[in-house]
Amino acid sequence: MDINLTIVGEAITFAILIWVTMRYIWPPIKNAMHERETKIADGLAAADRGQHSLELAQEKVKKQLQDAKMEAANIIDNANQRMGKIIDDAKERADEEGKHILLMAKKDIAFEMENAKLSLRAEMADLLVVAAQKLLQQTWNADKDKQLVQQIIEEL
Amino acid sequence: MSLLHPTEGEYIQHHLDYFQLNLHTMHLGNGGFWTLNLDTLIVSITIGALFLFVFWLAARRATSNTPGKLQNFVEMLIEFVDGMVKEAFHGRNELIAPLGLTIFVWIFLMNCMDLIPVDLLPKIASWFHVYDFRAVPTDDLNVTFAMSGVVFLLIVFYNIKVKGLGLTKEILSQPFGWWLMPINVLFRLLEEIVKPVSLSLRLYGNMFAGELIFVLIALLPWWIQWTLGGIWSLFHVLVISIQAFIFMMLTIVYISMAHSSHD
Numbered sequence: 262m263d264i265n266l267t268i269v270g271e272a273i274t275f276a277i278l279i280w281v282t283m284r285y286i287w288p289p290i291k292n293a294m295h296e297r298e299t300k301i302a303d304g305l306a307a308a309d310r311g312q313h314s315l316e317l318a319q320e321k322v323k324k325q326l327q328d329a330k331m332e333a334a335n336i337i338d339n340a341n342q343r344m345g346k347i348i349d350d351a352k353e354r355a356d357e358e359g360k361h362i363l364l365m366a367k368k369d370i371a372f373e374m375e376n377a378k379l380s381l382r383a384e385m386a387d388l389l390v391v392a393a394q395k396l397l398q399q400t401w402n403a404d405k406d407k408q409l410v411q412q413i414i415e416e417l
Numbered sequence: 418m419s420l421l422h423p424t425e426g427e428y429i430q431h432h433l434d435y436f437q438l439n440l441h442t443m444h445l446g447n448g449g450f451w452t453l454n455l456d457t458l459i460v461s462i463t464i465g466a467l468f469l470f471v472f473w474l475a476a477r478r479a480t481s482n483t484p485g486k487l488q489n490f491v492e493m494l495i496e497f498v499d500g501m502v503k504e505a506f507h508g509r510n511e512l513i514a515p516l517g518l519t520i521f522v523w524i525f526l527m528n529c530m531d532l533i534p535v536d537l538l539p540k541i542a543s544w545f546h547v548y549d550f551r552a553v554p555t556d557d558l559n560v561t562f563a564m565s566g567v568v569f570l571l572i573v574f575y576n577i578k579v580k581g582l583g584l585t586k587e588i589l590s591q592p593f594g595w596w597l598m599p600i601n602v603l604f605r606l607l608e609e610i611v612k613p614v615s616l617s618l619r620l621y622g623n624m625f626a627g628e629l630i631f632v633l634i635a636l637l638p639w640w641i642q643w644t645l646g647g648i649w650s651l652f653h654v655l656v657i658s659i660q661a662f663i664f665m666m667l668t669i670v671y672i673s674m675a676h677s678s679h680d
Contacts, residue, residue: 263447263452264558264559265449265451265454265559266450266451267452267453267454267457267458267557267560267563268559268560268563268566270453270458271559271560271563271564272563274465275567276567277465278519278523281469282469282472282515282516282518282519283512283515286469286473286475287495289476290475290476290492291495292479293480293484294492294495294496297481297482300481
């Protein structure tokens, strides 16, 4: 139980220990810990941000996909409509053309008929002339004449 | 003193004597106040240096990336002390947390000397013709009073620094009001003086009793020592940690009290 000069030595030792700890040990370690804390917090925040942007991107992709699908459907619709219209047009045109051709054909036929009639008439005239000549060459023979005319008519 | 075949009383007394240097004569032996307890000084300074060296190693290579094992361990202690300080003290003070760490680790390590077999260090010392050697620095009142004295000075310093003239008013008027001024002063004196005395005597008493019981256990026949020795060692592991913790915690509380006024 005796207090002696040791107490002074121990007090000095204690003071030195405190001073060194306060000056050279506590701050660097505390700083490192603090820095690590900030780093970890930053990392977590960055991860959060990444997650968020990933979600955004996914949403965007979804929307784009939907848009593309809709556009494709539109294009197909348009194409179908267009096709129908083209077919309809073609049909109409074919119809008209057909009608036109028919008309032309009818006209042609009519024309030909007219021609035929005309040429027939001319031929008949010739034949009548020939017949008349033959009649003139014959003497008056009523019966024969009658027969001859009959014959010509049959020849027609 | 017959060291080869000591009686029980002599054996105990041998463990209660310090390795002392008389500064009057510069010879070994007790010289009243002008004496140095060399055993206490050697062990405590060695332990203090060890503490500083290990922690300095950790601090020098401190990195904010993945810490190594040593840094992890040191950080754990620092976190622990810092948590205690944050819980009890709400001001800004660069000193109080490192002070708490120093107190905790130094006292813990010095207390740990108690777990080394009681006769080991004295035996080794005897090879160097040192016949009295007490290995546990904290069972020397000089150590505990030196520490609590420094803490006391810090308490006084912060009281004056933080409160200034308000301190005088506080001492004179608290806790009973202006009319009972002398009693207030007396109470305040008692309160302040009790702090370092209780701090140091608590630690000293625990460590002295622990060491003494180890000495007594060492007097038992060798084949039965392990029973009581084992139990007491286990118990003592608890005691040395708790004593280190209490000293640190009370220091933090006292200094934080010095920062806050009573009203």
